[in-house]
Amino acid sequence: LLDKYADQGSMAIDDIGDLNVSPFTDFGTPVEIVEDIFGGKDKYTEAIREMQSLLYVTN
DSSP states (O other): OHHHHHHHOTHHHHSGGGGSSTTGGGGOOHHHIIIIIISSHHHHHHHHHHHHHHHTOOO
């Protein structure tokens, strides 16, 4: 996810439909990825937001 975000920006990972491309398809369908790996859509969205906020943390 981080590589895709770095290459294409946040819009590339906000929609779970965007998980329907390689290399994400190696892990299953978008629904399988969101449900099995992240534990549901809310947790997927939370993980994306957390990743984004950590990338932009300033000291």
